[in-house]
Amino acid sequence: MISSRKHGSLYKLTESFHSAMDKDQVLAELINALQSMYGAFLFYLFLSHDNDSRLKLPTKDLYFDEQGSADTAMEAFLTGAIRMDRSQPDKVHVYVPLKGRQGVYGVLEVIADKNHPIKESEIEFIMMLANAAGNAMENAQLYQQSRKLIDDLRLINETSHQLNKNLPLKDTMKFLAERVIHSFNAREAGFYYRNSSGTDQLLPGSTGFFITPEADSYLSFVLSKIENEREGIFIGNLPAQGFSNGIYQCLMAVPMMENGQLRGYAIALHEKPYHFTFETFKLLQSLIHHSTLALSNSMLREELEALVKTDNLTKLYSRNYLNERIRHSMNEDRHGVFILIDIDNFKNINDTYGHQIGDDVLIQVGNIIKSSIREKDVGARWGGEELAIYLPQADPEIGICVAHRVLERVRSTTSPRVTISCGVSAWEAEEDDTPKMLFLRADRALYQAKSNGKNQVIVQNRIAK
Template identity: 55%
Template sequence: MNLVSVTQNDQKYEELYRITEKFHSLMDKDDVLVELISTLQALYSEFIFYLFLSHDNENHRNLPIKELGFDHQDGNELAMEAYVTGKVTVSNQDEANQATIYSPLKGKQGVYGVLQIVANNGVELSDENKNFIVMLANTAGTALENAQLYDQSKRLIKDLQLINETSHRLNKNLRLTDTMTYMSSRIMESFDADEVGFFYINPDGTIQIFPGSTKFFSSDELQIYLDYIKGKIEKDLEGLFIGDISTYLSGAEYSSIMAVPMVQSDSLKGCALVMHKNPYHFSFDMFKLLQSLIHHSTLALTNSLLREELETLVKTDHLTQLHSRNHMNNRIEKSIKVDRQGTFVLIDIDNFKMVNDTYGHQIGDDVLIQVANIIRNNIREQDIGARWGGEELAIYLPHVDLEAGIAIAERIVTRVREDTTPAITVSCGVSYWNAENQYNFDQLFKKADNALYEAKSLGKDQVIVQSDTK
């Protein structure tokens, strides 16, 4: 019997050596737990084994897992004692003739769960077997810790790559839409989010949604979230990490919320908002990463926004909100190089000086705005309306032939005559180019200008087309 016992012990400790090597070759927590349970079940088929793990551990392998908590059911109280103290706890034989041991899965830095060993029907759990199982649990605890540290290091590297790549992208001076679309897609991917958006707080307190935000940020349903979040972050400029916002907002479709303010020089510039429908979807580590990402990005984002606002000012007439003459010039020159045809319309408000003298310059400005709005409402998105200078306006219609260009000019003349207050008229000169006539921009403008002069001379309130003989 002694020889048999010694042989069995040798076999068990050989198994312990083998499983220790196997544990430390595994870098996935689930793999460690599967190996632990399968080994124990093979060695001790007469016992039942369970794992008590905290709620943030996901079970992908159908392991016998119980959630670790403070309730008094399923041995949770003794399991929690083993988890907190890091010591083995024992429940001696009870009325059901059952003995239970709780062995912590312990590493050097902490306890990662508890192994429950159940001996039913009076089956004896000897000290020798108990010590062996505890040693195996300790070995598994160390392996779990190593796997978790490995997982944390991979996640940290991935987080640093995200911050580095995003910062690099922002510093490339891309268009704001491209930058924000890139950031949204990376955040969606990294945080497994349902919605990602960014909003900018204008000096007057109104909110402007950044391009690149998901579609939800253009919906009416967003407003209840914005009102709540804006009110919170304006008070202390701190981020919000909310596991279930429905506690505060009844009927909220999205429960998990991460909101990180964009702060520059102690001034709130805007906010990044990440959302998921499920409660408690995001971890606190995700929130800290989002904070770091937005902190590194805020200056570049606000600079990008200011740069585009400046570009808009440069290419936009402040009064009419049409394009500037310089911007139109550049667009026409590019069109002549790459397109097949285009039509240019030069527009002059008839008797504009009389309008200013009769009604005042404020009404004169309003007349300019009315004409600009008529132009904007009668051209396509790809067409270009511009303030040419003073009371002169212009339209460039890429890819549009002369006949269609004349029709648009005549429609604008009619609309101005019928829809302005005080009633005014305009005169138009139209010129046209195509790939065969090889006009340059100066020639195109000169022909439209000559046609406009002729329209003025012939009584105004009309459209005159270029003459190729002039």
């Protein structure tokens, strides 16, 4: 018979359990209450091996292959009924399942010795307390699962919304990489996209590991599996799978599929085995699935933009793009330099070697220009055999140096050997200037360079020695 005092304690504890909404907190309150009420007994919690309690609780693991005392605990867990073990002459072990409406979430072990035998009324009360804790654990678990589901849906929704903003690819991929690293606690995250030529291109936002030689073995491993199976890869312990080529032991990889075609893949790595869970893997699959179409559209848009602003032969920028950049620079910067370049005697190259060799010479000069300027500078094809360079935020002396550098490299490295003539013009914010006037001054300087014997640099109306 349970006393009214214990009924009151049970009511208060049940209320406390259900207000916790945290499984660990429920278990901690259960153990503290039992130890306070039954100081002569020992209490342990049998929990599944994947329990990740943050609190210091007297726990033991439940294993299906465990020998000894855990057999009776496992029986209580599987049947949901109390079990007792009296095999030891001086002790009795009582195993009480922590049971909710939908399942059993653990087993409470009570150990009593012969000096303090456990009574039936005490077992009955402990069972009622364990049932209250089991129901509270179930509610807490359902609450945590619902919160996680909401967080997962929010992650997918926010990511899809961001990807559909038509942002530059660099910003889009930086956002996606940050999401993967933060949400999955990944150590490394890499994104690859298969371009129209069939080459796997590392996308911006990927962590630095993927540009190192150490990443090659992981990529080969992932790519061979994805290309053969067209499915995601989830490996909790890479060395156990025969892969021991690096420090990372846990891997997730998800293909980017579009209309049945492999468009790319995403990889997440961690050095700790079994760091990622299967739920994490399923979320990554969902995230990449929802992102693939937006990412493909973003890549296609960038490719189209590149075609519009790039000369197909030299891969330098187009004249229209150069004009836009100069107009923007004149509105935002304080000064800049424009270099107009003409390949000397280009008609003779075409007449002597043919137009294919002439195209090759244009490509050679274009490559020299690209390798001679900064990332923020603009190398462009002006038209025919005329090329151009724009140097934002540069003064005339810098422009002269760049022009001479290109002239010397063209003269010494092209095959068949050609030379160029350069006209250089500059603008200052304090002067009333326009792109058209800037071009006109460079054109006049180029004409003077050609008239003076070619293979030289002229700065506006004066020769640069």
